Amino acid sequence: MSPSSEEHLRRLAEQSAVAEMPRRRGRGAIFAAAVVVLAAGGLAAWLGGSLLRDGVGGLAGPLDAPAERLMAWWLDQQAADLAAPGADASPVAFEVRPGEALAAVAARLEAEGLIRDAGAFRLLARVRGLDTQVQAGAFTLRRDMRAEEVLAALMVAAGESVTVTIPEGKRSEEVATLLANLHLVERAEFLRLVGEGALGAAYPAVADRPAGAGLEGYLFPDTYQVDPEAGAEGVLRVLLTTFEARVTPEIRSRAQASGLSLYEVVTLASIVEREAALAIERPKIARVFLNRLAAAPYILNADPTVQYALGFQPEANSWWKRPLYTVDLDVDSAYNTYRNPGLPPGPIASPGLASIEAVVDPEPGPWQYFVANDAACDGSHVFAETFEEHQRNIAQYQTGGCGP
Numbered sequence: 001m002s003p004s005s006e007e008h009l010r011r012l013a014e015q016s017a018v019a020e021m022p023r024r025r026g027r028g029a030i031f032a033a034a035v036v037v038l039a040a041g042g043l044a045a046w047l048g049g050s051l052l053r054d055g056v057g058g059l060a061g062p063l064d065a066p067a068e069r070l071m072a073w074w075l076d077q078q079a080a081d082l083a084a085p086g087a088d089a090s091p092v093a094f095e096v097r098p099g100e101a102l103a104a105v106a107a108r109l110e111a112e113g114l115i116r117d118a119g120a121f122r123l124l125a126r127v128r129g130l131d132t133q134v135q136a137g138a139f140t141l142r143r144d145m146r147a148e149e150v151l152a153a154l155m156v157a158a159g160e161s162v163t164v165t166i167p168e169g170k171r172s173e174e175v176a177t178l179l180a181n182l183h184l185v186e187r188a189e190f191l192r193l194v195g196e197g198a199l200g201a202a203y204p205a206v207a208d209r210p211a212g213a214g215l216e217g218y219l220f221p222d223t224y225q226v227d228p229e230a231g232a233e234g235v236l237r238v239l240l241t242t243f244e245a246r247v248t249p250e251i252r253s254r255a256q257a258s259g260l261s262l263y264e265v266v267t268l269a270s271i272v273e274r275e276a277a278l279a280i281e282r283p284k285i286a287r288v289f290l291n292r293l294a295a296a297p298y299i300l301n302a303d304p305t306v307q308y309a310l311g312f313q314p315e316a317n318s319w320w321k322r323p324l325y326t327v328d329l330d331v332d333s334a335y336n337t338y339r340n341p342g343l344p345p346g347p348i349a350s351p352g353l354a355s356i357e358a359v360v361d362p363e364p365g366p367w368q369y370f371v372a373n374d375a376a377c378d379g380s381h382v383f384a385e386t387f388e389e390h391q392r393n394i395a396q397y398q399t400g401g402c403g404p
Contacts, residue, residue, distance in 0.1 A: 075127055076204045079249045081117035082124060082147040091140045096154065098136040105134065105154075115147050125151055127202050128241055133227075133234065148245030152238055153225075161225035166239070168221040168352035169273040171308065171319055175219045175350070179235060183228070190232040194219070199236055203244040205252060208262045210346075217266045217347025218243050246353050254360040267343050269351035269359045274304035274320075277379030282358035284383060288367045290359075293342065300337035308348035309333035374399040 075082065092114060096105055102125065106118035115121045124147055125131040133155045141150055162182055166175055172194045180187035193199060197214040200206035206218050215236070220243040226235055247262070255265045268289055276282045292300055307320045309331050321328065329336070335344040369390035370381040375397050382397050384390040 075120070075124055078117070078120045078123075081120035083116060083248075084144045084146050085113050085116045086143040088143040091142060094139045094141050096134060096136045096139065100136065102131060102134065109150065113143055114141050114145070115150055121147050121151070124148070129202065129237060130155060130241070133230075135227075146245045146248070148241050152241045152245065155227060155230075155238065162228050163223065164226050165223040166219060166221045166350070168355070169270075169349045170219075170221070171349045172214075172216050172219060173312070174319055182226075184226055184230070185232040185235050190236065193232055193236050199233065200240060203240050205244050205247045205262060206240050208252075210263065213263065213346055215240070217270050217350050219350045220246060221350055221352045222246075247356060251356065251360060258360050260359070263346070264343055265356060265359050266351065267347045269355040270347035270349045271300070271302045271304055271344075272358055273351040273355040274307075274349055275302065276355065276358075279354055281381060282355055283361065283363035284365065284367065285370060285381070286355075286358040287362040287365050288370055288383065290362055291366065291368055298341035300343070302337045305335045305337040305344050305348055306331060306333075308344075309335040369393075371398050373397045 092112065094109070094112065094114065102122055103118070106115070106121045109115045109121065110118040122131075125134070128151065130151060134151075135155065139153055141153060145153070162184060164179065164182055164184065166178065170178075172191060176185065176187045176190045176194070179185040179190060194215045197209065197212075200209065200215055200218065206215070219236075219239045222242055224238060224242075226238065230238070252262055255262045258265070260268070268286065271289065272282055272286050276285050289300055289302065292298065303324055304320070306324060306328055307322075310321050310328060312319050313321045316322070329338045334340060335348065337344055365383075366385045367383040369384040369387065371384075371390065371393050373380045373382050382393045384393050
């Protein structure tokens with residue numbers, strides 16, 4: 001795309017028409033943002049297909065897929081405008097007024113130093129499909145929040161939300177059950193959307209996945225205030241928006257420098273998340289697996305991938321079989337890293353930010369093995385460089401339970 005076309009896109013985005021929407025069931029949902037992205041000549045042809053226009057130059061319908069891709073590309077170029085405006089973590093009260101247009105909300109956010117650029121924020125909301133989700137009400141924001149986080153926070157007004165905590169290291173079926181038990185989603189519908197993965201296309205960090213990959217690993221662990229009427233798609237968008245916000249361009253750049261794709265980083269981080277009980281050990285465990293991937297036979301020998309392959313264990317009512325037996329290590333699955341070299345086909349759970357950072361910034365060291373320190377009974381592990389040292393550690397520290 002030429003610089004002149006990019007500038008034209010910016011000007012058109014700034015001229016977006018904003019139409020007020022009816023309030024939802026008296027709750028004060030306030031607007032839809034209609035972003036006009038149509039240029040003459042080559043740009044219009046590149047977008048492919050015409051965009052229906054209303055009488056004032058706004059969109060009468062949703063953008064087509066090429067236009068959405070163009071918008072997502074443009075947002076990726078505007079990372080600086082979507083970054084946190086400062087480092088101040090002090091709470092800032094912010095109110096969205098009933099019937100207030102998106103343009104006015106964005107302008108006030110910029111004026112109060114809560115976002116860097118109002119125009120980029122409005123386009124972000126459109127690309128994410130959240131431009132009709134911002135609610136009227138009182139919010140507590142911070143100046144160290146990225147635009148993605150501010151947008152997610154404005155989706156649910158205080159007093160009208162359900163608090164839900166998604167722990168680190170849960171696979172999608174567990175997350176779906178948690179959300180369904182709170183009556184926030186229909187479980188099968190949520191898992192269908194996760195499996196299809198189509199919603200990830202609007203998020204640059206999430207879109208960096210192999211063709212056909214689902215969204216396992218991208219259901220970002222955090223505590224959320226969720227609109228009880230959002231439905232499966234709305235809730236999933238909140239999780240993806242948060243992933244996009246927390247996995248910053250700086251982290252993505254470090255992932256690229258590591259020689260791994262972001263998808264591979266998330267995949268390995270999901271294994272680290274399931275292995276590590278202590279936060280301090282994550283970078284060291286990540287190093288062990290990276291060392292194994294760096295030399296033949298490239299076998300990870302990661303128990304959590306076998307647990308993922310085995311699936312739900314009805315007798316234990318758990319998705320993670322414990323303990324594993326020798327026969328389990330022979331399960332016929334591409335996720336069995338005892339039999340297949342390299343990383344498994346994809347993430348086995350959703351890692352937290354600390355595990356992702358551990359993979360892109362692992363602790364230096366030659367370790368190839370680790371074993372649980374049952375003697376200490378504190379979740380720690382004992383690490384070894386050679387197999388002989390590892391065998392001695394097993395004899396000394398793996399007692400089969402906590403204590404001597």
